[in-house]
Amino acid sequence: MISNKDAFILAKKNNKKKRIRHIILTSVITIMLFMIILPFSYHKSSSNELENLLKHEYQTRVVSILQPNEEQLERVKKFAKETDYVVKFLEEDVPLYEMNILNLPKLPTNVLITTKSAIPYNSPEGKIIIDGRSIKNEDEIICSKRMFFEQNMSDINDSFEMKDYIGTTLKVRFRKHKAEGFVNDFVEREYKLVGTFNSEITRSSQTCYIKESEFDRQIPEIIESWDKSWGSGLYLKSYFDIEKASEALAGISRATSSHDLEFDKKLLAIITIEAGIIMFINVIIFIIYLKNYIKDNYKTMTLYKALGFTKKETQKVILFQILQSFILALAIVLVVTFIGAVILRIYYYYTAKAYITNVVKIDLVAITIFLALLLTIILYLIKRHTKIIDKFTVKELIKE
Amino acid sequence: MILKNITKIYNQGKSNEVQALKDISVNFQKGKFTAIMGRSGSGKTTLINVLGLMDKPTQGTYKIEETDVFNLSETEQGLFRNGHIGFVFQSYYLENKLTALENVMLPTLINDDIKKEERSKKAIILLDKLGLKGRMNHYPNELSGGECQRVAIARALINDPEIIIADEPTGNLDSKTEIEIFEMLKSISKEDRYVIIVSHNETIKKYADKVLYLNDGVLSDDIK
Numbered sequence: 001m002i003s004n005k006d007a008f009i010l011a012k013k014n015n016k017k018k019r020i021r022h023i024i025l026t027s028v029i030t031i032m033l034f035m036i037i038l039p040f041s042y043h044k045s046s047s048n049e050l051e052n053l054l055k056h057e058y059q060t061r062v063v064s065i066l067q068p069n070e071e072q073l074e075r076v077k078k079f080a081k082e083t084d085y086v087v088k089f090l091e092e093d094v095p096l097y098e099m100n101i102l103n104l105p106k107l108p109t110n111v112l113i114t115t116k117s118a119i120p121y122n123s124p125e126g127k128i129i130i131d132g133r134s135i136k137n138e139d140e141i142i143c144s145k146r147m148f149f150e151q152n153m154s155d156i157n158d159s160f161e162m163k164d165y166i167g168t169t170l171k172v173r174f175r176k177h178k179a180e181g182f183v184n185d186f187v188e189r190e191y192k193l194v195g196t197f198n199s200e201i202t203r204s205s206q207t208c209y210i211k212e213s214e215f216d217r218q219i220p221e222i223i224e225s226w227d228k229s230w231g232s233g234l235y236l237k238s239y240f241d242i243e244k245a246s247e248a249l250a251g252i253s254r255a256t257s258s259h260d261l262e263f264d265k266k267l268l269a270i271i272t273i274e275a276g277i278i279m280f281i282n283v284i285i286f287i288i289y290l291k292n293y294i295k296d297n298y299k300t301m302t303l304y305k306a307l308g309f310t311k312k313e314t315q316k317v318i319l320f321q322i323l324q325s326f327i328l329a330l331a332i333v334l335v336v337t338f339i340g341a342v343i344l345r346i347y348y349y350y351t352a353k354a355y356i357t358n359v360v361k362i363d364l365v366a367i368t369i370f371l372a373l374l375l376t377i378i379l380y381l382i383k384r385h386t387k388i389i390d391k392f393t394v395k396e397l398i399k400e
Numbered sequence: 401m402i403l404k405n406i407t408k409i410y411n412q413g414k415s416n417e418v419q420a421l422k423d424i425s426v427n428f429q430k431g432k433f434t435a436i437m438g439r440s441g442s443g444k445t446t447l448i449n450v451l452g453l454m455d456k457p458t459q460g461t462y463k464i465e466e467t468d469v470f471n472l473s474e475t476e477q478g479l480f481r482n483g484h485i486g487f488v489f490q491s492y493y494l495e496n497k498l499t500a501l502e503n504v505m506l507p508t509l510i511n512d513d514i515k516k517e518e519r520s521k522k523a524i525i526l527l528d529k530l531g532l533k534g535r536m537n538h539y540p541n542e543l544s545g546g547e548c549q550r551v552a553i554a555r556a557l558i559n560d561p562e563i564i565i566a567d568e569p570t571g572n573l574d575s576k577t578e579i580e581i582f583e584m585l586k587s588i589s590k591e592d593r594y595v596i597i598v599s600h601n602e603t604i605k606k607y608a609d610k611v612l613y614l615n616d617g618v619l620s621d622d623i624k
Contacts, residue, residue, distance in 0.1 A: 006509045016497045303493050306454060307507045307555075308482020310475045390474050393449040394567060397493055 002313045003336050012321035014300070018325070024289065026329035032282045032334055033370070038177040063245040064254045072252045073113040073232075079248060080234055087235040097181070102188070103171040106149065106160045124156040124197065132195030135211055139168060141191035143208040144199040161194045169193075172208075174218045187218055270370040289378060294318060294385040301389055302396040305309065311389045315382055322378055401428040401563065401594050406460035408446050408617075413558025420446040422617040430562070434596050435587040435604045438457065438614035440588045444598045445555035445567065447614060449560045451596060452485055452565050464563070482510055488585075492548040494540040494555075500527065501536040511559050512541065526554040541555075553584060563594045565569035570601060582607045 001012075065076050081091035101107065124134065130145050146159045170193050175186040191210060199207065210218075233244055234253075246253050299319060302315045420443045428434055438444050449455035450462065453469055462469050466485065466490040472480060494503045504523040508514045527536045530550040539552065540548055549569060555566055566585060570578035578601070586607045589595035597604060605611055612619055 001512075002510050010506075010509065013497050013502070014495070139551045299493075302493070303475075303495070305478070306452065306487045306493075307477050307510075308479070308480075308485075309510055310478040312475075313478075313510055394445055394452070394487075394489070395449070395488060397491075398445070 002316060004316075007313070008320050008324075009318045011324055014297075014317070014321050015324055021293065022325050022328055026332050028282055028286055028289065029326070029329045029374075030333045030336065032279055032286070032374075033337075033367075035279040035282065047131060053157055058372050061236040061239050061242060063234045063236065063249065064378055065234070065249070066254055067385075076232070076234070076249060076252070079245075083245070083248075085237040085241040087237055090233050090235070097160060098175050100173045100175070101170050101208070103169075104165065106147075110385070123169070127199070127209075128199035129195045129197050132166045132193075134195055135209060136194075138211045138214040140194045141172070141189055141208050142195040142197055142209050143193060143194040146199070165193050166195065167193065170185055170208075189218065249267070283377070286374070287381065288382045290322065290378065291385055293322065294381060297321075298388075298392070299397060301386065302392040302394075305392050306394070306397075311386065315386050318380070318386065319367050319382055322382070326374070401430070401465075402426075402461075402463045403428075403450070404461045404463075406450060406457045406462070408450065409458045410444075410454075412458065418435060420617050421450070424460070424617075424619045426612065426619055428564050428594050428596060429581070429610070430594055431589060431592050431604050432594070432595070433607060434610045434612065435608035436596065436598045436612045436614055437600055437604070438598075439600060442614045443617040444600075444614055446617075447619075448565055448567050448598055449593040451563075452487055453481050463579060469610075482507055483513070483559055485563045485565060486559070486561040486563045488549070488552050488564065488566035488569045490571035492540070492545075492550055492552045492572075494551055496540050499537050499539055500532060500543065500551045501542070503551055504536075507555060507559050516557070523554065523558060524556055526557055527551070530554050544577075545573050545582065549577075549581055550584070553581075557588065561593070564588060564596070566595070566597045566599075568599050568601070569597065570599070570603075575603075 007058060065072075077089060080086045127134075127141070127142075132142070135142050143162045145162060147162055148159045169190050171188060171190055173186050173188045234249075235247055236242060301314050301318075304317070308316075404425050406421055406424040407419065410418045411577070424447070434443065436447065446455070450457050453472075455510060456470055464480075467480070467511060469477065469480060470492070494500075495506065498506065501520065501523050504527060505519050508519040524533075524536065527533060528555060532547060532550055535543060535547055540551070543551065549572075553569075556566075564585070567568070567586065570581050573581060582604060585595055585597065597608070
C-alpha cells in the first residue's frame, strides 16, 4: 500500500503547473464561503438584538398616548377593547433604571439603561473582551472599550478609552427614572473594573455589565413595559397596525416604534434565500469542476493501474491532489478575508470618524458544516467517478 | 505462462457484438523473446489487456507460474501486476511532472518488497545500465523519444518482473533507435524473463525467438 507521505508527494508533483485550476477553485470556494458567512453570520451578529426584540415582539409595536385627559383616556380604552389588532393597553407611566458612574475624571452619561422587562438581564455573553478579563465576581464590572461624554455622540473625539481605568474601583449609582424625572431613592455601589469589551457606536454602547445576581439585587423590580418609552401605550399585533392606530387616535397618539421587525425578518429571509441559491449554484459548479478534474486524470489512473496501483491507492493520490488544491484555496481565502477585514476597519476608523467595531462575526458552526459538506462531496465524487478504474484498459491510454 | 481457449467478446448479445479474440491458446517460454504481429484491428491491444491483467476475457484460463490469475481479486491482480508484469507502451506514457528518475521509481511506491532507501539506488542503477545516467533528473519533455522509451523500459524493470509486455515500443522512434530498443528488449529476455512484443514492424522478426500472427482474433504461427 502506498504510504500517506508518498501519496502526498506524488499528489503534490501531479498538481504542479495547475495554478489556473487552483485559482478557479479558490474563487468558487471564496464565493461559497462568503455566501455562507453572510446570512448566518449576519444573523449571529444581530441575533442578540433581534432575538431579544422577537421575544417581546409586541413591545416593539407601540403607539404612545400622550398625557390624555379622562375623556381621551376613555376613548383610548374603548379603542383598545374594540380593536382586534390591539394586544394590550398599558396605562401607567413606565419607569427606567439608569446607572451612572460617579468617580471617573471624564464622566460618561446614562450608562446601562434598562427597563428590566424586554431584557430582564442584559447579558455580556458574546461580547469580545479587548483588555483585561470578563466578570467573575459580584463586585466586578466590565465596560465598553470607549465611553462618550454625551448620549447620541458618535465622534471619536467625544469619547475616551475605558481601558485606562482597568483595576480601579468605579462608584456606580442606580437610580429609578420616571416620566416626570428621577425618583429620589438611589443606591450606590462600588465595583472593580476588570475589563473592556468591543462595542459598536450606538446609544447602547454606553454599557457596563455586572453579574446577573448583582443586577437582580440592585434592580429587583420587574416592569412590564416597552423599551425606552414613557407614558401610556397600546401594544399592537403588527408593525403595519401602528399607522392605523395613530390615525384612529390622532391628536393624542404618537408612534414610538422605530423597528420594523417584519422587515428585518423578511430581509434576513431574502438574504438567506439569495445566498442559498448562489451557494447551490456554486456547489453545482464545484461538483462539475471536481468531476472534470477526476476525469482529466483518467489517463494517469490507467497508467497507475498498469503499474499495479490498486483502486484505493489511486483514489488516495487523487484525494490528496484535490485536498492540496482545496487547502491552498482556503488559505488564500483566509488571507484575503483577513486583509479585507483590516482594510475595512482602517477605512471606517478614518472616514466615519467613529469607533466602529460592529464587524460580522464568523459563525464557526456554519463554517464547520460547510467544510464537512465540501469534504463529503469530494469523497463521494472521488468514489463515484473512480469506480470505473476496474474497467480501464490500455485503450484508455491510447485515447486522444 | 499459459493462455488456454481465450475468447473476448465485446458487447456480447448486442447488435454491435465484436469477437476480438477467438479461442486463443498459447504457451509462452521464459527467456524467450516472443513477437505477436498483426494488422490494425486484429485484436493486438485486446490481447495485451488480457496478458497484462488489465481486462478479463469472456472465457478461457491464464496461468502464470501455476497461478490462475483470473481467479485473483482486482486488488490481488493489482499487486500481481506490480510485482510480476512490466509494461512498455508506444507513446511511453511517462508522467510529465516527474523526472526520469521519479518516473522509474513510481512502481516501487507500492512495492513493499523494496525498501524506501533502496528505491532511488535501484532506479539509478537501471538508468545507468540503459545509458541514461546523465539524464535522470530531466523531465520527459526534455528527453528524446529513444530516451523516453528507455526510461519506460527502466520503469517496467524496476520491480524485477518476470513478464515484460511491450505494445509497439518502437512505433514513435527512428530506425536507429528502433534497433537499439529491440536489442535492449532481446537482452532483457535473456535475463530469464518472458518478453512479449506486439507490433506490426517487420524488423522485429530479426530479434524475436518466436513470431506469432494475430489475424481477426485468431493466433497462429503463420501469416494468413
